[in-house]
Structures are given as C-alpha cells and as structure tokens.
Amino acid sequence: MTRPYGSWPSPLSAESLTEGALGLSEVQFDGTDLYWLQARPTDGGRVSLWRRSGNRETELTPAPYNVRTRVHEYGGGAFAVAGGTAIFSNFTDNLLFLVSDRTGSPRRLTGDSALRYAALRLYPESGLIIAVREDHRRPDREPINTVIARRIADGPDAEDVVLCSGADFYASPELSADGRLAWVEWDHPNMPWDSTRLMMAELPDDLSTLAAPLQPRLVAGGSEESVVVPRWLPDGSLIFVSDRTDWWNLYHYDGGRLVPLHPQDAEFAPPQWSLGSQPYALIDDDHLACTWNIQNRSHLGVLRIATGELTELPVGATSLGAVAADGNWICTVAGYPDRPAELILVDPTSAGTTVVRRSRESMMPAELISEPVEVSWHSDAGPVYGWFYPPRNGDHSAPEGELPPMITLSHGGPTSGSAPHFDPEILFWTSRGIAVLDVNYGGSTGYGRRYRERLRDNWGIVDVADCAAGAEAMAEQGRADGNRLAIQGGSAGGYTTLRALTATKTFTAGISLYGIGDITALATDTHKFESRYLDSLVGPYPAAADVYADRSPINHVDQLTSPILLLQGTDDKVVPPNQAEAFAEAARAKGLPVALIMYQSEGHGFRRSENIINSVQASLSFLGRVFGFTPADRLPRLEIENL
Template sequence: MSITPQSPASPAPYGAWASPISAALVAAGATPLSSLALGPDGDLYWLAGRASEAGRQTLQRRHGARTDEVTPLPLNVRTRVHEYGGGAYAVHGDTVYFSHFADNRLYCRGGDAEAAPFTAPGRQRFADFVVDAARQRLIAVREQHPDDPASHAQPANALCAVGLPGSAAAGAETVLASGHDFYSSPRLSPDGRMLAWLTWDHPRMPWQGTELWLAAVLEGGTLGTPLCIAGGPQESICQPEWAPDGRLYFVSDRSGFWNLYRHRDAGGPADAICPMEAEFGSPHWTFGNAMYGFASAQEIVCTYIDKGVSRLARLDIAGGRLAAIATPYEEIRELRVGRGRGAGFLALLGGSPTIPLELARIDLSSGELEVLAHSIADTPDLGYLSVPQSISYPSASGRTAHAFFYPPANQDMQAPEDSKPPVIVISHGGPTSMTVNTLKLATQFWTSRGFGVLDVNYGGSTGFGRAYRDALQGQWAIVDVEDCIAGAQYLVQHGMADGERLIIRGGSAGGLTTLCALTFHDVFKLGASYYGVSDLKGLDQDSHKFESHYNEYLIAPAPHADALYQARSPINHTDRLARPMIFFQGLDDKVVPPQQSESMVQALKRRGVPVAYVALEGEGHGFRKAENIIRTLEAELYFYQRMFGLPTAGAHAAVEIHNL
C-alpha cells in the first residue's frame, strides 16, 4: 500500500511543507528486523520490533507460506549483554532457546508447548548461543553482574555451558573459559570436537584488536588448552565460522580492510581467500552478526561494503573469484545461507534508497527473490521520497569525507524561486558506526517538509577501511565535527543549502558531535541532541563495562586525557554556546545517563539561550515506544519552525522553549 498525492503542488517555504509522512507513520512503520536464523526444512526465523508494545522484540518463523509468532506477549526476546545485546536466541529442530528481557532468564519453547524458563533467577545475562546437542547444552556468553548494583563493580564475562531442559544438568551453568574482559562468537565445529571463540581486553574495543581462540572439546565437555590462532592488539577479528568440511574461516582487518581468511590446520599464516579493499565484516556492537555463509565447502555467499555501499556475491573459495548476485539492495545488513535442497537459498536483510529494510529469500539456483517481511508496511509514493546522492568532499587536514545528501522532495509542494532549503546535518552515533542509504521514514519526515538532510560518514566511520576508521583515534570531537562542518559548507558553496539555516542533530556519540559543533564553531544555527554526550569525564565515570575504556582510544589514555576532556567537553564551555538547542533524553539510559543532558539544559537556561528539554520515562539509550517516537519528532519539528519563524505544524506539537 502506498500514500498517494492529495492535491496539486502548492507554494510554501522550505521547512513548512505539508507532508503525508507524519510522525505517527514513522512510528507505526518502524518495525525493526534483525537476528536471522535457519531452522529445519528451510524454516526462517527473525526478530521483529513492536513499537506499539513498548519496543518488545518478538520471534517470527516463516514456515512455507505462513508466518507465525513464536513468542507472543509478554515475551520479549532481548538481551543486554554488553548493554547493546544481540544474539538473543538459538534454534535447534523445532525448539527455540532465548533470553527474556524482563528477567534475563533463558527460556525454551518446543513445538506447540508454552515457553518456560530453565535457568534460575539471578544477576546473570546470556547471549550468542550455540546448541551443543550431543552434550545437551547451550554454549553462550555469560555476563555475571554483582549482587549489589550499588557497588559499581564491573560484571564478569565468560564462556559458559548451560544444561538444556530435560537433561540431567538442566539449567546448570558451567564456565568453559574465563579470564578475559570480553567473550563473543562461540562456534562449535560440525563434528562437535572443536570450539572457536573471540576475546578482547580493556582498553581495546573489538574493532581495535581481538584474539581468535581454538580448543578441543574433551570427553566430559570441558575444553582442552586453548590456542590463540589469530588476532592481537592491532588486529580485529570477527565472525569465525566453520565450513561444512570442518575448516575454520574468519574475517580479519590485518590488510587494512576486513577480509576473509581460512585457518591452516597445520599452523602457519592463514590463507587470504579474496583480498580486496572492501569490508567483509562490521564492528562488533552487537552479537550474532553475519556477513557470509557457506553454500558448500567450495563456495561462500557473502556481502561486502565497497565505499559505503553493500554488494552481494558468490565466492569460489579455491579460485578466490567473486561472482555478483544481482539484487535491488544497496545495504545488506545480515545474511544466512541455507543448504541441502537443490542449490540452496539465501536469506538477508536488505534495503535501498527506495526500499525500506526488508527480509528477502533468494533461491541460489534460479536467482528468484521473495520478500517475506517489511520494516515499513505503508511506503510513501515515490513523489514524496528523496533519493540521496552519495557525495565525497574535502575536509580538514587534507581528508576526504563521505556523506549521503537528501534534497527536499514533495510532489505536492513547491518552494519560492531563488530560495534555498534549511539543511539538517546528521552525525551518526557510535562513533565507530556508519550511516547507510536504506529508505528511512525518519529521514523522509524531514525532506518531505522541505528540509535537506546531509547524513555524514565522518572520519571514524566503518565501511571505508581501517585507516578511515582510525582517523578518529585521539581525535573524537575534532575530526567528526570538522567533517560535519565541511559537509555543510560544501552544500552552501554548491547552492544546495541556505547558509543561515543550517541545523545539526545527532544521538549518543553523534550528540557530542552536535554539541561540539555548536559550542566551538559558528556554522550551525540550531541543534538537536538525542541522549548526547556533553561531559567526557562523566561518560567515563558513568559508562558501562563495554565502553568504559573507549575514550582511551577516542581521546587519550589517563592521565593525559584530563586536559583534553576539559577542552572538548561542551559542558565546560557553555559560555561559548549561543545557539538554540532541543534535548531528548531517556530517563532509564545507562549508556549516557540523564544528568549529562540535564546539566547542559540547566546551563543554557542560566545563560538565556533558547532551550527545550524532553525527558521520557521508560526509555533507555534509543527510543522504542511509538508514542515517544511521535512526541520527539513533532517536538523537534516545532522547535525548528519556531526558531526559523516558519509556520508551525500545530499546537499539539508544542514543546516548552525556555528563554524564547
């Protein structure tokens, strides 16, 4: 179903266009899709988000032509290991094992039986499961939190075996490997005799340096002496996988790009399968990511990122040759490869500038593509959609930065001649992340109202190789800010933006970029911070274990960081901030606690700078509830229109603006 035009083109200034893409449509249409898995007989499983159910994640199963919900209300298939989660369930036969978010216990549901917990209540969390059927257990990453949350002690991470329901050790937890700060990606060999996994330790993040370990699984289920077979402080390993013939493959960035390698059983350096300047991996923010799988022992099906855009291909392992698979997608977020019948099939999550993220199945023999699930039910007519331009432009210190520019687009509206649009520059979160050009109604909400949008992959973003990613080392709040400013100036110079109506917005790390751009520079006129970092020192003090040493890479190791924290934290320089801002903050946020936003708001109030603050009960780091998605978008639009003297969307969208 699509939204169709309601009237001929009408004149209205940029930023005040009437649009059928409402905030309610954005919220209702946002059905996050993630975490693909394969079951027997070609069944496909995935998680779907439910904004209308407080952001609950429910497990779906595609069986033949029918889609079933495996985990009805109140079940919420989600884990908070590393706070960002992922890898919250596993499938074996017709049985699923999963983490329930409300109590962090593991549950089992087999066939038509009701889901039931099989681990005891406690302070432990689980993620990244593999079923060890021969030993009647799950192997998982376990994160054990202290009994006294007020102690501020960091949780202990380990690889753990958990006895399956019906076994003699049902629910019992046995530590298999410990001693490192972080564990991920346990992968059992096809014959069940070997286990591979990843580790890393403070102060590294997993995209800086990880180790790949291999150990024999002994007769009693314990592990033999582990051997580190790849990785180190300056090499990032991700996605170890076993081929059908029992060979171990993995992705490494030792060449400067995340490429595919095969472990040599006899020792020696791993074999590079298809060396190229492209990314066959992604940063380990969440568990369970997969960018390749095996069609057979001789062929890999993979997706890789080439200059920020995803490609899909079949890889002949022996010859190292890629053969493109034609798809309509420019982003492929995740894939799984099914074998056994004919040439097999591929399931993926993909999108493009005119296709919102969707779940598709591709027959590897015929190439036939079937869409199984949509993230957006009602897609607007193409006449309301802005198709982005991929641009590269010069930034500071001779760097080239990359971004997607979305010009205003609305077939019903027309701006006055010789006028130029206000432009919203988006600084993505992470900061080790990347923005993609898949259709997002949240972006089209702005472009259909006459705003241009520049979505920036600043230095530090993934998708462009390790050197580009490492441009942010020691330079957070410098390089990202410079690249956002340079992008805005590039648009003004080329006549695509009104230089007096430039806006910057961002969430989390992107919120720091936003605040720094407004505090230390004079290019942007307005800003919006979504749970943004304003106090780097406070971030260190309040951050969870996963990111507790991240600033040592982004800023500097202690004690050298203190002076830089002081210099780069906007909260210390509010005397230099004179631009109106609106802040949005979840009151349950454990990544960027509310006091960071609240301190900034109070400082601006005292200085007489126009400021608005929207605090949301029951929301964490990122907003999941439909009513809050609607509220924040409408408030942000109202704020921009008031500040620029444009007609507002309506009194129902009003937010209190102090000092106005």
C-alpha cells in the same frame, strides 16, 4: 503550490513513522524453516521470535516475552535454533527459555536474573547450549564476562560450566563437529574493532571432568588486528574475518595455512557493536553467502572457497543485515534507497528474490521519496563522504531564490557508518522542504581501518570539523541556506552535535538525542563495554583529564550561541540522564534558548511509538520557531526557555 521551505504539507506524519513499522533482524535457518526477530514500536518496542515453515508463519514468543539481551548493553545473538528447538533470552528478567512444538509455551532454563546471556549457540547433537555470559551478581564491581556451556536438559537450578575466562570480553563461540571450540576475545582498553584474538581449544566429551577453563591457543589476531566472526566448515577448517590488510576481509584457516579468500578494498563484516553477527553463511562445503560494504553501500554475493571467486547477486539493495542460508536459499534483511526494508529469500543461482516480510506494508508515493546523492568534500586528513537528501514533494515547491534549511546528521558510534537506504524519518524532513546531509565523518566504518582511525585521539575534533565542513560545502554549492544549518545526532552523534555547537559557528540550531555533554563523566560512569572506549578516542583517563575537560561541551557552554533541543530517556544506562540535565541547566543559566524533554522508561534510543512520535514533532516545532518557518502540521506546544 508554492510555499516556503519547511512549511510544505506532507502526508508523511510523525504518527506514520511508527504505524505498521516492523524491525526485522537476526535471521536463521533450521533445515528449511526460517526464523527471525521482529519488533513493533506500537508494542512498546517488544521483540518477538517468528518462524516460517512452508507457507505458515508463527509467533513463537507472544507477549509478554521480549527476545533481547543486555550483554554489553547492545545485546545481539538473543536466540539460537537447531533441531526444531529454539532458545532465547528474555529482556525483562535476563533468563533463558526454550520453546519448541513439543513444549508449547516457553520453558525456563535459567534462574538467576543477575546472569545475562548472548551470542547463543545450540548444539542438539551434543546436548549443549554455549553462550557468552555477563555476570552482574556483584553490583559493586565490573561484571565478569565468560564463555559458558550448559546442557539443554538442565533445569533452572543447574550451574553453568565456565569454558573460557580471564579476558575482559568474549564473542562468537562456535563448536565444531569434532568438539573444538573457537571464540573471539579482547581486553581493555581495546574495542572489538581495535584488537582482538581468535582462540581455539579442545572441548572434553564430558563437561563434568572440566575442573578449570579450557587451555586455548591463538589462531589469529593480536595488537592492531581486529579478528571477528569465526565459523567452522564441515571439514574442520575455519573461516573468519580480519582487518590485517586495512579492510575486514575473509580468511580460511586449515590448521596449518592462513589464506585470504578474496582480497578486496571492502568490509566483509560490520563493527561488532552487538554479539551474534552473521555477515556470511555456509551454503555448502565450498560456497559462502556473504555481504560486503564499499563506502557504506552493501552488496550480496556467493564466494567459492576453493578459488576465491566472488559472484555478486544484484538484488538492488544498498544495505544488508544478517545472512542465513539453507542450501537452496539465502535470507537477509535488505534495505533499499526507494522503498522500505524487506526480509527476503534470494536464489543463489538466479538472484531471484521472494519477499517474506516487509518492514512497512504501505508504500510511499514516488514523488515524496528523496533519493540520496553521494557527496564528498575535503578535510586536512583527506576526502570526507556523506549522503545528501534534497527537499522533495511533488505537490509543493519553494519561492524562487529561496534556499532550504538543512539538518546535518552526525551518526552514533562513533565507530559506525550511514548507508543510503530508505529512512522515513529523513523523508519526514525532506517532504516538508528541509534538506538533510548524512555525514560519514573521519572515524566512520565502510572505508577501511585507516579512515576509521582518523578519529584516534581526535574525537570531538575530526568529526566536528568534518560535519561543519560538509554543511558549509552544501551551502557554498547552493544546496542549503547557510543561515539555517542545524545539526542533529544521537548518543555519540549527540556529542558531536553538542561539541559542534560549542566549538564552531557553522550551525544555528542543534538537536541532541541522548547525547554526551560531559565526556569526563562518561569515562567514569558508563557500562563495562564502553568504559575504556575513550582511551583510543580521546586518551587514557585520568592521565588525559585536561583533554577530557577541554573537549567536553558542558565546559564550553559560554561558547554556545545557538538554540538547543535535548531529548533523553530516563533509563539510559549508556549515557546517564544527568548529562542532558546538566547541559540544559548550563544553557538555561546563560540565558540561551533551550528545551529539554525527558522520556520516562526509555533507554539508550527510543523504542516506544508515542515517544518516537513526540520527539520528531518536538524537533519540527523547534526548528520552525528558530528558523522562522511555520510547519503545516498541528504540533504539541514545545516550551523553549529563553526564547
């Protein structure tokens, strides 16, 4: 049937984006038992710990437990398991709990909600829990990060033993069999992808004799080198990832020599936004299961430590999550271009796969799946990359000669990247006749450190120019209607969206999800982890105050000529809600079309199914009204002021 682009009926409703959807992450083995985290938007985004033992699957943390941590606000490493015992952080109160078949229901381990824990590690042989701790007991100052230990047998009133202190941030504490502790640390103004240090120290047999933090020595890292994710081998040597050659590659350190395991123009670890990252795992004394990323396409394989030989396992995935191994199987969460993500077991010899859990049980008809096309265009700094998703719906086509409206996606981070995997929200648009361009602008990960550093001092310039040039290139190539180009982004991507709308004339509509309108306010009012992030992206504050003012979209609303939809959570600790309110007020005062929706009890990113549904419906209604098409869906009324 012939209908205008944007007006195609689609069986993929906004409600279906959350129905039966599961978030799958943080896989770990304990012997042959498999553990993972599972989240349901229909359960308020609650995250639960699951175990598979043989063919039996058990939820270990039923409601109201929520296995998440707010260290760095992005969390990670929210549980650890060993010897049949699991410990986890409960998001509601920040407390640690222990659960096992012996305890039945979870047993509380800590008692102070002002202490947050992440990157949890459990060592039954020494009776220890080791973790990164973030101390919020003094709300009038910046929280203090340390590495701590506590005994598994300790009760809630026991004090933590501080092992490492003095650095601004810590990650990846790992204890060797002979009692050596390795960890990663870094200081303001660096982020973990800028400069970090891999440290090592001897842990005393009796922690009660530790009168002061450990005396460490530097293993690797320093200025302009990002070292991440150390792991001990059984022989006492150390594996880690470093970008000293421009790419995050694997290295082996035996106490005297530092050897690259497999030099390649590829990323063997992601940017460390969250703690507890597991991009590789030990299969046996001489083999690692690992993932690597080339231009934001992920690969899975087995690396032989002795020779550096890397054998790819062709599982058909284009994105891969954390990796675990038990000697017989490799486990990971695999994303595909043509079907929902799956928690899979992979035979490291044959590459045969077994599906443990699907993120969605219902499969989408092939005629609705728009598979990504890799595209590139040029900027002053060199080539820029992205993924183009053309409109596709087997039951509908557009009138001859009509070009589709297009949404340009600016990903968050901005130190992050977009992969070409199955995304129901993208298919929501393409199945209605709206094209999507997902841009990996300069500054994105997946292309090496030099590409990542294109954004140094240039946030709000390079990303904006790359998104605008990409949209214009798609229009010039006849892939999209140049008069109906929207831009959409969340968080840092929301900043790029707002900046593009006030600094270019490319886009005729914008949708900002918890985006940053005032980077000056962000520099002075955000959480510790990102409080100095802008030093490298914009410049040191307040020395570069004029630059901050110039690049803040809120100060250039007079240049805004396009309608704008702002979607914001009221409990956002990363981007304060007053940013969206201030931008809406400025647009309103100028008489520009603007809609603002505030979602109660939502933080940085929407987790509740009703809010995910409403935000997508509002976006479709908004684009229909400003681009002149009538959606086939029955949508809640959206109030757009000044339109």
